[in-house]
Amino acid sequence: MRMRALLSLAAFIGLTAFASVTPTAAIPIAAQSRSAAETSIREAISSSGAEVAVVWQPLDAPPSERLAINARERFHAASTMKVPIMIELFRRAAAGDLRLDDMMLVTNRFTSIVDGGPYELSVTDDSDGEVYRAIGQQRSLRVLCEAMITVSSNLAANLLIERLGAKQIQATVDSLGAGGMQVLRGVEDQKAFDRGLNNTTDAEGLATLFLKLGRGEVVSPASSREMIDILARQKFNEGIPAGVDAGVRVAHKTGSITRIRHDAGIVFAARPYVLVVLVRGLDDAKAGDALIARISRIVAGIR
Numbered sequence: 001m002r003m004r005a006l007l008s009l010a011a012f013i014g015l016t017a018f019a020s021v022t023p024t025a026a027i028p029i030a031a032q033s034r035s036a037a038e039t040s041i042r043e044a045i046s047s048s049g050a051e052v053a054v055v056w057q058p059l060d061a062p063p064s065e066r067l068a069i070n071a072r073e074r075f076h077a078a079s080t081m082k083v084p085i086m087i088e089l090f091r092r093a094a095a096g097d098l099r100l101d102d103m104m105l106v107t108n109r110f111t112s113i114v115d116g117g118p119y120e121l122s123v124t125d126d127s128d129g130e131v132y133r134a135i136g137q138q139r140s141l142r143v144l145c146e147a148m149i150t151v152s153s154n155l156a157a158n159l160l161i162e163r164l165g166a167k168q169i170q171a172t173v174d175s176l177g178a179g180g181m182q183v184l185r186g187v188e189d190q191k192a193f194d195r196g197l198n199n200t201t202d203a204e205g206l207a208t209l210f211l212k213l214g215r216g217e218v219v220s221p222a223s224s225r226e227m228i229d230i231l232a233r234q235k236f237n238e239g240i241p242a243g244v245d246a247g248v249r250v251a252h253k254t255g256s257i258t259r260i261r262h263d264a265g266i267v268f269a270a271r272p273y274v275l276v277v278l279v280r281g282l283d284d285a286k287a288g289d290a291l292i293a294r295i296s297r298i299v300a301g302i303r
Helices: 002-021 034-048 078-095 142-148 154-164 168-173 190-194 203-214 221-232 285-299
Strands: 051-060 066-070 103-105 137-140 249-257 260-268 272-281
Touching: 034 051, 034 066, 034 203, 034 285, 051 203, 078 142, 078 154, 078 168, 078 203, 078 221, 078 249, 078 260, 103 142, 137 142, 142 154, 142 221, 154 168, 203 221, 203 260, 203 272, 221 249, 221 260, 260 285, 272 285
Parallel strands: none
Antiparallel strands: 051 066, 051 272, 103 137, 249 260, 260 272
């Protein structure tokens, strides 16, 4: 037990030093086969002490070319569940049920899925304060979606779930073949959390959503492009983007809560690919980011 603790401490120190001393993108990309990359990733996971799931697949490749590690292991989804919310919003807009420029009153009062009791979100626990400053005012669904994805606004996400419905969001996810992603509720429903009623995902489900987005198969080619543009405006870029060369476009969504660090998206390299990295068990967020960036750097060299 003592030896395991020492190994975990060493891994933590190593990853933290890796993040703070050596920028991942400064390390030359090593060209390698998919199998060699998988070996390198497994070594990085083993030395980290974390539980990690990875899926990598080029947009033009069949599933047989996929690199997958623990692809069906379930994790708390954290903010990666905001991608399905965006997809359902665009689906409903395309169906004529709403317009992206429809206005919505910004409030901070939501109902628990456990008993229907009210709860509020805390601005100090959110990554964005702009939507909170709009409480009592109207904002468009488009603006809320932008805040939900690019700065991961929890308040914007809950407002959109209230408008769209969690069951409808899940039905759309299922129709896309991404049932590994499960959207049950809004963010910060503490009663639900205490009962284990959480939004969850596996790497397979997220990879399916991003592959379909990248291939223009979500809602329509035009809607897929617009959603990719939103994802490419992501403000938190310490994970996957930190592992690719400067100037390479990445459309992605992060997710983080205590001891959880995720990143998933499309890397528009010479041969575009989807990468999903889910990390659980590291106390230090920077160590989680460093591990994701390291894996991102490794797969960037697959030839």
